Amino acid sequence: MNSLVVKDLCKTYIVNKRQNHVLRNVNMEVKEGEMVAVMGPSGSGKSTLLYTVSGMDHVTAGKVDFFGRDISKMKPGEMSDLRLDEMGFIFQQMYMLKNLSIYDNIILPAYQSKNGRGKEKRQEINERAKGLMHKLGISEIAENDINEVSGGQLQRACICRSLINRPKMIFADEPTGALNQQNSKEVMKELNRINREGTTVMLVTHDMKVAAKSDRVLYIEDGNIKGEYGFGKYTAQEEARERERKLSNWLMEMGW
């Protein structure tokens, strides 16, 4: 089954009374359990594509099916519920509410969800959050404020938050863009693991090393997908270099 089916997607911004066509008839699919990376030059429409297919931005024309439901026709409230319960988001900057501890930031979406009401359900959420933090190796920073931890720890906390409601799909916009090499590696390791556990991932990146760990790479230019490159599942560190080399060659063909 497809997680995401995009048909003839267009997105136009009007700036100073002039139309700016950012996405032009984009067609794409993301299969369930797949990890897809979107690459392209600056201003090509990568982030717009991610925000539009995840319902964070309105569609100008076309259709976006998320697990069989057309999100372009959903009301804002329904869209909010979908983002809360079925989607997870990771941003380039580690956005968290500064008045809340790391732990409270992580459990916040779960407490807000309809499935997070009542003492028992909240206990269950707390156990799940602790489990996730343990898996991602950030248990010790639970009660810290967001400015007391490193960027890598904070991004992993953001991943925990995105996973807390057991989403069907995760959207990540340059998840390693603000991290150093070591932290990037750790974050990607977690994303790969999550993906292996069954969660579909769609990410936007500039980084070949990150893209090479995806199952498939889409190349976007001038608001349209120019090509795609499939690797299959990334399983071991050893194959990383080879995948990067192949991707590099392909990207050069695409005009990167």
Add this chain to the structure above:
Amino acid sequence: MFFRILKKDLKRKKTMNFILLVFIILAAMFLASSVNNLIAINGAVDHFMEISKVPDFFVVSLSDGKNDAVDEYLKEDKYLSEYQILDAFDISNNQISIEESAQNPDNRKYERSGILYLGTIPDNFLKVFCSDGSELHLKSGEIALNQSEAESNQLEVGDKVKIKIGEVEQEFTVVSILKDMVFGNEMIGTKRHVICKEDFEKYQEQENLIYNRIYCMNYKDGNENAFMKQWRKQGFGLIISIEREAVKTCYVVDMLVAGVFIVVSICLILIAFLVLRFTIVFTLQEDYKEIGIMKAIGMRDMGIKGIYLVKYLMISLAGAGVGFCCSFPFGNMLLKQAIVNIVVEKADQNVAVNLLCSVIIIFIILLFCYGSTNKLKKFSAMDAIRNGSNGERYQIKNCLKLWKRNRMKPYFYMAANDILSGFKRFFILAATFCIGTMLILLPLSAVSTLKSNSLISMFSYSPSDVYMDNGKLNSYIQQENMDMLLRDMEEIEDKLAENGLKGKTGADVIYMVPCYAENPEEIYTYNTFQAVGSWDRHYTLLEGREPELENELIITDITAKEMGVSIGDSIYFRTKDGEQEYIITGTYQSMINMGKGFRVSRSAVMDYGYASLLFCIQVEIEEMESKEACEKLKEIFPEDRIWMANEFVDSMIGGIAEQLDTMMVFIVGIVLMINSLITVLMMKTIMTKERGDIALLKSIGFRNNAVRKWQSIRIVIVLAISIMAGTVLSKVLAPVTIAPIFAMMGGNKIELVINPLEAYVIYPLLLLAVTGVSAFFCAGAVKKVDLKEVNNIE
């Protein structure tokens, strides 16, 4: 470029600049009008006393106009520079009637409150003026009415009244409403209507009339004490005896209303400046990035400062200009409320004051702006580009733990946590709400106290179910007929019994008897109360016990202090029959006659010739609530005036409670407006800073409504905390702000009354509802926050 940046800024921050403009307008308007009023009111009472020619000392005594002992004495007195007698008639309800007209189609009856005199236009002392302050001239058939009497009887210029004295009845057309320094003041308890000399003489042509003669006296310089010493020895039977300074004190209630308005104005000015400072600082913080870029491209600090100084100069010029213009009608409206009975010296003197206040506002704004922009110097271009951050990190305290809240909604938790972890951010909001709550609760406690049934005991009365005026109260005094009073009271009881009611009646006769304590040369004349009638009642004392024996009395604490006596000491009453000694058995407080007076026992033998006043007959009905008893008595005695305790007090202090009610409506309106404005301003500014957070919440699946609730609940929590703080502070401040006003009137140990329903439920709920709704509407702007703005998070 300079003006392009400015134009863009004014456009971009439309709402914030608009609210700032509104506050500058309010600040200028309130500052200008309240300073003006302060100056006007301060001088108005003195000026009015001057033009009214209030004598150094004046008394009122009953006389037939022939054998006048007071007149004889004054003719011979060597300490006075001048004196004059003003004759007046005491008019009861059945002597004055309103003519049936279009305004009075139901032929309503005239109802006086307190004592009502009919006199002529005075030419020397105690002068009266038209409502516009001009001199009064009357022709035959014309009458000028006391203001509160006209209002309470719904009489206007053009209406007709008939007045019958003895056998002569004349019809008058109302041509003016009076401004009368002494008899226009509610605290004096005596009112005066005025007619021309010819019409007055028509009444005087009759024989055997009783006059209320007003003796106005001016001392020769430095002879005040000598005169008073001799005067007090005479022991004349007087109804009223007032010194010039006491008249000024009577204006304390008028000053109270004015004072409350001034306090409101000052609080509003404070709020306006707080908001102003906040807005300037916030705007600068918001513009750090632009400032950084300007610095980076080489603009000088003074150049950058100039942008803000010009911006705020423009806003403050516009705001102060509008405020200056609005201050005239607004100031006049306030002044009109504050000095209803006073002739103000000049109305056009305030342009310079208003202009000066407006200039001060502009100056302070620019000073604030200059001070706030000083911060710019401290930041490097890069610091500013990084939104004012210089790399230093501050720990934010996460006070509440979400995971510990098993039932709390996340938006409620976030609201509470924001307040607990950064209350400073909401300080201005909280301070404004707190001041607003106090602005409502402090005057409310004055209004509640004035309206409470318990206040009657402060007027030297024992609380009863009903207070009535049968239209004959002054005849009992004028005709020196105590038997008639007792007989009429028995008749009332009989009539009650006929109607199946078990009731007892009582009255408090007020005597004016000269007296002294230790030194027979130091004579005082105070109100002396004596209870008569079948109703055996008790009075609230401060110390000691009630007088029981015929030679016992209780004394007000103010009188005791003035005479230098205490419980156990003696007071000597001096009458024409000799001296009687009274032993003080207790002290009490009273708001009659500025807190001065005595109360003798029921068995004391008093000379009825010294009786000067009788305000009402009290009726106590067995097993019946006051309200029900009043309704019943109104049915049984349809011709008489029937009051409950609070209505009776209100009639004595002349509708002050009503005046304060109007003031309360005004204050509540202003507070609600300020609360709403400041809520909108603060929410706009906070939401501007939190756009990233809002976008984040929306991106992770919070619905607009939940984000909206987070934003507005925060305001409601701050408001609730502020209301509680304001309530506590009001309770603490009431004894030092409101109680002294009552103390000036004699109630120096008064217990302020709080109506819990009004103070703790109705007004707080009103504040919560209106401000909460404003907050909720303002929070509707979260809808406009684009999810992509998550990238603006700081």
